[in-house]
Amino acid sequence: MRKLKLYIAQSIDGFIATEKGSVEWLNDNENEEIDENAYGYLDFYSSIDTTLMGYNTYKEIVNFGIPFPYPDKKNYVFSKNHEKKEDNPVEFIKSNIVEFVSNLKQLDEKDIWLIGGGEINKILLNKNLIDEIIITIKSVVLGKGIPLFANGTDFKKFKITKVEKFDDSFAQIIMERK
Numbered sequence: 377m378r379k380l381k382l383y384i385a386q387s388i389d390g391f392i393a394t395e396k397g398s399v400e401w402l403n404d405n406e407n408e409e410i411d412e413n414a415y416g417y418l419d420f421y422s423s424i425d426t427t428l429m430g431y432n433t434y435k436e437i438v439n440f441g442i443p444f445p446y447p448d449k450k451n452y453v454f455s456k457n458h459e460k461k462e463d464n465p466v467e468f469i470k471s472n473i474v475e476f477v478s479n480l481k482q483l484d485e486k487d488i489w490l491i492g493g494g495e496i497n498k499i500l501l502n503k504n505l506i507d508e509i510i511i512t513i514k515s516v517v518l519g520k521g522i523p524l525f526a527n528g529t530d531f532k533k534f535k536i537t538k539v540e541k542f543d544d545s546f547a548q549i550i551m552e553r554k
């Protein structure tokens with residue numbers, strides 16, 4: 377069965393964005409040359425053919441003001457209250473998202489990238505649908521913000537399979553569901 381992988385970046389204190397939803401703090405290394413495959417991104421990207429995201433995450437991506445970044449993938453946006461407006465290669469899913477993701481996982485295709493954010497991560501984690509978590513930690517403390525998993529997340533155990541330090545501000549931990 378294909379895996380659902382949460383590939384995401386967080387601060388030391390477990391936030392994935394500021395309170396207003398910004399992720400600019402992840403990209404403040406302008407003076408350093410960033411390798412195209414930094415943080416294993418290209419290898420990871422070629423291992424998946426589908427992305428999942430909550431509406432708030434989709435909205436942030438649209439606000440970047442760049443062409444939609446995953447045009448070669450099948451992209452699903454979860455939203456109860458919004459309709460698709462932009463001409464992007466995404467499909468909106470309104471209801472039964474747990475059933476939808478369970479069915480998606482049965483298809484014999486490449487793995488699935490759970491992009492986030494915190495609300496969708498919580499729903500899918502609580503239903504034991506997340507098989508792998510790849511967290512890239514940036515060594516900053518935000519103090520407040522949007523958490524990796526929203527309030528109401530259940531206790532879960534994961535097994536660490538790999539830990540890697542990239543430079544003096546990023547390290548990555550790969551974990552599998554126990």
Ligand SMILES: NC(=O)c1ccc[n+]([C@@H]2O[C@H](COP(=O)([O-])OP(=O)(O)OC[C@H]3O[C@@H](n4cnc5c(N)ncnc54)[C@H](OP(=O)(O)O)[C@@H]3O)[C@@H](O)[C@H]2O)c1
Nearest residue numbers: 385393397430431432433454455456457492493494495496
């Ligand atoms: N650091 C990183 O790598 C990273 C990665 C991803 C995201 N982020 C950040 O995370 C933030 C967003 O996280 P978030 O927790 O606020 O929101 P989110 O999980 O991205 O999206 C939440 C939205 O999903 C929809 N939703 C929730 N439950 C649903 C259900 N059962 N069925 C259908 N739709 C449902 C609702 O949209 P409607 O209100 O439209 O119904 C809800 O408001 C953004 O700021 C983004 O930049 C950071």
